[in-house]
Amino acid sequence: MSRVFTKAARSRQKNAEEEEIEEMEMFGLLGTDHTLKNVARCMRMPYEETTAIERSLFYELLQSRQMTEIFLKIRNTALLVWHMNRQVECTTEDVKNRLETPFKYYAIMIQNIVHYLTRHGIINFGCYHHESHLEYQIPREHQNVLVIGAGAAGIAAATQLSDLGFRPTIFEARQRIGGRVASMWHDGALLEVGCDTLRNLDTSPINTLLCQMDIETTFYMENELIYKDGHRLSEQRKHLFKTLYQNLQGSIDHVAFEKEHRSEDNGMYVSRQQMYENMFNQIERRTLVNFHNHAKESNNLTQRMEMLSKTLETLRTAALRGEEKYKEIPKEDYIQRRSVNLKLKKAMEKFDDAIEEFDALRARLNAHNQMQPSQQYMSPDDFRDFNAHLGLEEYLTGTQLETVQFSSNTRNFLPEGPAASVKQGVGSIFEELAEKCRIPILFKHTITEIDTSGKDSVRVQFETPKGSAAMTFRYVVCTLPLGVLKKTISNDQRAPIFKPPLPPNKVDAIKCLGWGLINKITMGFPDPFWRTFRDEQTQFARIPEITERSYMLSWTSPPNSNSITTYIVAHRTVHDKSENEHVDAAIKCLKEIFPDCPDQPLFSLCTRWHNDPLAFGTGTFMSLRSEPKHFEDISEAIRTKDGLKRLFFAGEHTDATEYGTINGAWLSGVRAAAELANDYLGSGLIDGSDVQIPLADDDFEPTADHYLPKEESFLQPPPELLIPKEEPI
Numbered sequence: 169m170s171r172v173f174t175k176a177a178r179s180r181q182k183n184a185e186e187e188e189i190e191e192m193e194m195f196g197l198l199g200t201d202h203t204l205k206n207v208a209r210c211m212r213m214p215y216e217e218t219t220a221i222e223r224s225l226f227y228e229l230l231q232s233r234q235m236t237e238i239f240l241k242i243r244n245t246a247l248l249v250w251h252m253n254r255q256v257e258c259t260t261e262d263v264k265n266r267l268e269t270p271f272k273y274y275a276i277m278i279q280n281i282v283h284y285l286t287r288h289g290i291i292n293f294g295c296y297h298h299e300s301h302l303e304y305q306i307p308r309e310h311q312n313v314l315v316i317g318a319g320a321a322g323i324a325a326a327t328q329l330s331d332l333g334f335r336p337t338i339f340e341a342r343q344r345i346g347g348r349v350a351s352m353w354h355d356g357a358l359l360e361v362g363c364d365t366l367r368n369l370d371t372s373p374i375n376t377l378l379c380q381m382d383i384e385t386t387f388y389m390e391n392e393l394i395y396k397d398g399h400r401l402s403e404q405r406k407h408l409f410k411t412l413y414q415n416l417q418g419s420i421d422h423v424a425f426e427k428e429h430r431s432e433d434n435g436m437y438v439s440r441q442q443m444y445e446n447m448f449n450q451i452e453r454r455t456l457v458n459f460h461n462h463a464k465e466s467n468n469l470t471q472r473m474e475m476l477s478k479t480l481e482t483l484r485t486a487a488l489r490g491e492e493k494y495k496e497i498p499k500e501d502y503i504q505r506r507s508v509n510l511k512l513k514k515a516m517e518k519f520d521d522a523i524e525e526f527d528a529l530r531a532r533l534n535a536h537n538q539m540q541p542s543q544q545y546m547s548p549d550d551f552r553d554f555n556a557h558l559g560l561e562e563y564l565t566g567t568q569l570e571t572v573q574f575s576s577n578t579r580n581f582l583p584e585g586p587a588a589s590v591k592q593g594v595g596s597i598f599e600e601l602a603e604k605c606r607i608p609i610l611f612k613h614t615i616t617e618i619d620t621s622g623k624d625s626v627r628v629q630f631e632t633p634k635g636s637a638a639m640t641f642r643y644v645v646c647t648l649p650l651g652v653l654k655k656t657i658s659n660d661q662r663a664p665i666f667k668p669p670l671p672p673n674k675v676d677a678i679k680c681l682g683w684g685l686i687n688k689i690t691m692g693f694p695d696p697f698w699r700t701f702r703d704e705q706t707q708f709a710r711i712p713e714i715t716e717r718s719y720m721l722s723w724t725s726p727p728n729s730n731s732i733t734t735y736i737v738a739h740r741t742v743h744d745k746s747e748n749e750h751v752d753a754a755i756k757c758l759k760e761i762f763p764d765c766p767d768q769p770l771f772s773l774c775t776r777w778h779n780d781p782l783a784f785g786t787g788t789f790m791s792l793r794s795e796p797k798h799f800e801d802i803s804e805a806i807r808t809k810d811g812l813k814r815l816f817f818a819g820e821h822t823d824a825t826e827y828g829t830i831n832g833a834w835l836s837g838v839r840a841a842a843e844l845a846n847d848y849l850g851s852g853l854i855d856g857s858d859v860q861i862p863l864a865d866d867d868f869e870p871t872a873d874h875y876l877p878k879e880e881s882f883l884q885p886p887p888e889l890l891i892p893k894e895e896p897i
């Protein structure tokens with residue numbers, strides 16, 4: 169009975185699905201629009217799927233497959249409208265005009281989607297012409313927001329908050345914008361002291377800022393030259409080791425995907441270094457096994473040949489003896505002669521067969537010996553070339569591979585799109601943006617204490633050149649780098665204090681996430697002796713000794729520049745060497761490749777990011793103790809006594825997908841701004857449950873319901889928030 173029922177239910181379900189698909193085909197919903205797909209990819213949105221945020225915001229709508237398809241069509245079209253012209257706000261009307269019938273009649277849904285994409289900084293961000301007026305009427309006393317830090321994350325948060333109707337102010341301890349983006353000039357030469365490369369530019373939100381402000385980029389030369397002991401590595405060898413490295417990397421990713429690799433002994437994840445070593449050990453073992461099998465087969469063939477030659481000898485002696493015997497038999501003894509003759513013939517046949525087998529064996533042995541396998545997978549010289557790729561990974565991760573967790577997250581560091589530098593310096597992006605968006609920044613304002621013990625506000629203490637002061641804000645967005653937060657939890661006097669102390673899960677996250685260190689050595693010479701280009705960034709690599717791995721491995725120089733920069737990712741003690749020692753070592757490396765290199769540079773600059781009290785390092789990485797949940801914990805907002813979120817956290821270390829990069833910093837600032845706005849203003853989405861699917865184009869008469877929001881909840885913040893709790897300072 170139940171089987172019959174199941175069958176019937178299944179067939180009903182099948183019919184419903186078929187009907188749904190027919191209906192969607194009727195609307196032209198199925199099929200791939202490659203332009204929309206491309207744009208969605210560029211904006212890091214899944215073309216055919218909804219994101220977790222979308223599913224949480226549009227929960228009811230996305231229950232049916234049909235509505236999901238309609239949602240995706242509208243969302244992807246909104247992305248396209250914005251992507252085509254990022255200088256001007258993408259409005260509901262623009263999206264409506266772009267959509268064909270029947271999608272354009274989903275007025276409420278279109279409005280909601282544009283609203284949500286804007287709120288989350290996916291469209292309408294950066295510096296663009298605003299077409300519509302601000303939707304929110306936020307009471308003045310609630311508008312003031314303090315953003316701590318004018319790095320990429322701080323600027324992102326402040327510009328977004330300003331767009332959403334708040335009035336953010338940035339307190340920055342340095343006297344410049346950018347934080348770990350630090351573009352300096354020396355005698356007309358650009359020196360990127362901090363971040364110098366925009367990675368994955370195709371899909372980076374920073375790309376939008378570049379387009380909006382018409383900032384020129386320069387790309388890296390496509391075919392990077394690699395030198396070893398002063399000579400250029402052949403293209404074939406370069407390609408060989410790159411392919412091997414990529415294959416091993418792919419295998420690590422695969423293992424990471426398949427299995428959890430936490431060690432049971434110490435509860436830590438296996439390091440990337442360990443993983444590469446394990447793989448090499450496996451390959452070496454296999455190579456040895458092959459070698460032994462080969463030797464065994466050689467031995468076997470030789471033994472068989474020896475046995476055959478003995479048989480041949482026996483046969484030969486027997487044949488000779490037979491011949492003698494034959495001669496002795498009288499001619500008349502016809503019968504015996506015939507019998508011996510037959511035996512002789514048989515013996516000769518056997519002899520021929522044995523000789524044939526012997527020749528075949530000899531040929532096999534020769535062929536076998538020609539395929540002599542190596543006892544070793546890689547010679548030390550080969551390994552040195554391969555090792556340079558691991559060095560590059562250290563440079564991209566910002567730390568030594570022994571300390572990096574082997575996990576799929578680590579792969580996010582690896583470049584998957586074009587990388588570029590900025591002609592006027594990466595810093596110019598944020599300087600221009602802050603100026604164009606008129607974000608007030610108070611420089612030389614160093615936060616010393618953040619107090620969330622109040623009822624409904626956050627009190628901050630800070631140092632200025634004029635002395636100490638304190639102020640109270642309704643909301644604070646904190647972008648203090650992870651290195652500074654690490655010092656805070658270890659009670660270092662140079663770092664700000666949190667009152668009450670940060671919650672245990674946040675402290676744990678701060679401890680467990682890794683904090684890397686890259687230092688740069690830049691040298692200027694009277695003339696460039698390396699190959700320079702007019703529009704391209706010079707880039708070459710030097711294969712260091714195995715023990716040095718990522719020490720002065722990569723070298724870059726801006727187009728037409730007389731300055732050259734190399735990087736140090738090494739043990740902490742190496743970073744502490746004197747500037748002279750670093751410069752001498754760098755000159756030695758350069759001389760090996762370019763014998764014309766002068767003994768001394770015109771000028772040199774050696775960064776000390778580990779000693780910078782506003783960073784204490786360079787970027788976040790997944791240490792052996794890191795877990796994805798640590799990113800959630802570290803970005804979790806802190807509530808005041810009234811139960812509302814008041815202190816928000818941003819910064820590259822709070823972005824689970826692109827930590828350690830400028831992209832991650834930007835995305836984190838945008839995320840924190842959206843979180844603050846959502847918390848204070850609500851999601852702002854209009855109730856769209858009345859949206860009906862039109863049956864056919866001709867029958868569809870849009871009514872006022874399709875345009876007018878039913879519930880204008882977003883216009884007013886929740887009533888309790890409108891009552892001013894305290895006079896703002």
Ligand SMILES: Cc1cc2nc3c(=O)[nH]c(=O)nc-3n(C[C@H](O)[C@H](O)[C@H](O)COP(=O)(O)OP(=O)(O)OC[C@H]3O[C@@H](n4cnc5c(N)ncnc54)[C@H](O)[C@@H]3O)c2cc1C
Pocket residue numbers: 316317318319320321322339340341342345346347348349361362363364365366367613614615616647648649652664686687688777781782783785786787818819820821827828829830831833
């Ligand atoms: C040498 C180096 C090379 C890099 N290379 C690349 C690269 O090629 N590509 C890439 O994508 N990324 C790179 N990065 C990483 C990238 O620069 C950072 O991820 C990004 O800039 C971080 O931005 P943020 O806003 O999170 O932090 P920050 O830029 O550090 O901003 C935090 C701000 O807070 C301020 N601050 C700190 N303490 C206080 C206080 N007590 N009171 C007030 N203000 C305070 C700081 O001065 C700073 O301005 C590099 C970084 C370095 C250092």
